[in-house]
Amino acid sequence: MRSPIPTPWSYTKPLPCARSVRALGSQRQGHDGSGILDSTLPASTGYAQAQERYAEIGVDCDAAIGRLASVQISLHCWQGDDIGGFEGQSGDIGGGLAITGNYPGRARTPGELRTDFEKAVSLIPGRHRINLHAIYAESGGLRVDRDEIRPEHFAGWIDWARESGLGVDFNPTFFAHPLAEDGFTLAHPDEGVRRFWIEHGRACRKIGAAFGQALGSPCVTNVWIPDGYKDLPADRKIPRERLVEALDQVFAEPLDPACNLDAVECKLFGLGSESYVAGSHEFYLGYAITRRKLLCLDAGHFHPTEVVSDKISAVLLWLDRLLLHISRGVRWDSDHVVILSDEVREIAKELVRGDYLGRVHIGLDFFDASINRVAAWVIGARAVQKALLLALLEPAERLRQLERDGDFTGRLALLELLRTMPSGAVWDRFCETSGVPSESSWLDEIRTYESEVLSQRQT
Ligand code: RNT
Ligand code: ZN
Numbered sequence: 001m002r003s004p005i006p007t008p009w010s011y012t013k014p015l016p017c018a019r020s021v022r023a024l025g026s027q028r029q030g031h032d033g034s035g036i037l038d039s040t041l042p043a044s045t046g047y048a049q050a051q052e053r054y055a056e057i058g059v060d061c062d063a064a065i066g067r068l069a070s071v072q073i074s075l076h077c078w079q080g081d082d083i084g085g086f087e088g089q090s091g092d093i094g095g096g097l098a099i100t101g102n103y104p105g106r107a108r109t110p111g112e113l114r115t116d117f118e119k120a121v122s123l124i125p126g127r128h129r130i131n132l133h134a135i136y137a138e139s140g141g142l143r144v145d146r147d148e149i150r151p152e153h154f155a156g157w158i159d160w161a162r163e164s165g166l167g168v169d170f171n172p173t174f175f176a177h178p179l180a181e182d183g184f185t186l187a188h189p190d191e192g193v194r195r196f197w198i199e200h201g202r203a204c205r206k207i208g209a210a211f212g213q214a215l216g217s218p219c220v221t222n223v224w225i226p227d228g229y230k231d232l233p234a235d236r237k238i239p240r241e242r243l244v245e246a247l248d249q250v251f252a253e254p255l256d257p258a259c260n261l262d263a264v265e266c267k268l269f270g271l272g273s274e275s276y277v278a279g280s281h282e283f284y285l286g287y288a289i290t291r292r293k294l295l296c297l298d299a300g301h302f303h304p305t306e307v308v309s310d311k312i313s314a315v316l317l318w319l320d321r322l323l324l325h326i327s328r329g330v331r332w333d334s335d336h337v338v339i340l341s342d343e344v345r346e347i348a349k350e351l352v353r354g355d356y357l358g359r360v361h362i363g364l365d366f367f368d369a370s371i372n373r374v375a376a377w378v379i380g381a382r383a384v385q386k387a388l389l390l391a392l393l394e395p396a397e398r399l400r401q402l403e404r405d406g407d408f409t410g411r412l413a414l415l416e417l418l419r420t421m422p423s424g425a426v427w428d429r430f431c432e433t434s435g436v437p438s439e440s441s442w443l444d445e446i447r448t449y450e451s452e453v454l455s456q457r458q459t
Pocket of ligand 2: 224265298325365
């Protein structure tokens with residue numbers, strides 16, 4: 001059937017990536033997921049039984065595992081150090097970002113953060129990416145302001161990512177800086193302040209392109225700014241006009257999409273910007289469509305009864321690609337650690353049912369300093385993978401047929417039946433063939449790491 005929707009560009013153009021690199025863990029090779037799984041391992045009785053059960057409803061477990069192995073998750077570095085970064089300035093993080101908790105063992109140096117990250121990814125099946133912020137630059141003790149950062153300040157990250165077989169994504173940091181203290185950056189009324197942040201954005205895109213080029217996999221560089229007002233604004237229009245203009249300057253230089261992909265992240269409200277956020281959903285949806293950028297949807301950035309899962313198929317009619325920040329808001333944009341919640345499951349279903357996995361970049365975005373930070377990464381990433389597995393184990397065509405037939409009773413009953421299918425055995429098989437510990441044993445490794453490494457750190 002021909003699509004009735006006029007699309008200005010092709011949806012499916014593949015992006016070059018897949019360069020062979022040495023990977024973390026012996027069984028992991030190839031950015032595309034190939035060679036990750038050791039399918040020669042004999043199947044357990046539990047898995048064999050699960051395969052039979054799923055086969056009865058027309059689902060192939062091995063195929064689901066194979067597809068899951070190819071999905072990369074971009075793990076946010078900032079869970080490892082409470083968005084501290086390495087600029088060495090103390091002061092408020094600002095931007096409405098609140099980190100609560102004082103669990104010991106926070107990473108204090110790039111080396112510690114990388115070691116913690118390696119531990120986390122060794123407990124997560126598959127091949128993944130690290131998502132860095134500009135404040136994680138390594139400037140060798142010199143003070144380099146945000147408008148002056150260059151790819152060389154990320155040489156340590158590039159070398160490590162290459163060695164570890166990780167892709168990298170990137171974010172300019174429009175907070176935790178004296179020039180962000182007014183709560184405005186790219187939409188600031190002062191031209192000089194705006195100029196500083198524009199230069200920062202431009203510098204970061206070049207760093208993103210350098211990551212993409214060096215690692216052979218496009219870097220998604222995501223712009224999020226905190227700009228907004230706590231209380232009722234007198235003028236909602238002018239800051240938005242300034243923001244369009246500033247963003248256009250940030251993105252003025254064309255960069256090869258094989259190296260860098262630009263994303264813009266919308267938000268309804270924030271701590272200290274409850275009444276007005278310049279970069280709202282409508283603002284950035286329009287911006288992304290007209291400028292052909294990726295839109296970033298953060299699961300914590302909407303009204304509490306509004307869900308990102310419902311937006312995916314709507315915005316992908318108009319956009320080529322999408323970035324997700326999977327987060328968990330509890331009553332507000334609280335950035336709790338992601339778990340296998342109903343909404344994460346719905347997001348995963350949308351990605352699988354809509355055949356969007358090739359067009360959606362999956363990132364995590366949460367920060368919890370009240371529990372073991374390495375475990376937080378593992379819990380969040382594995383939860384997203386479990387949700388994707390559940391989605392891949394759906395008899396999608398059968399569900400659609402029931403819907404087409406108007407048999408909504410049958411549709412609901414089948415969805416309920418799926419909840420008690422033996423998906424745990426399939427997940428265990430995925431972990432086993434990926435060479436990572438099972439659900440019941442990965443925490444032991446974290447406990448050992450905590451007592452041997454994290455507990456030695458005095459903050
Ligand atoms: C803030 C946004 C943003 C940040 C990170 C640190 O509300 O979600 O993505 O969490 O850039
Ligand atoms: Zn986010």
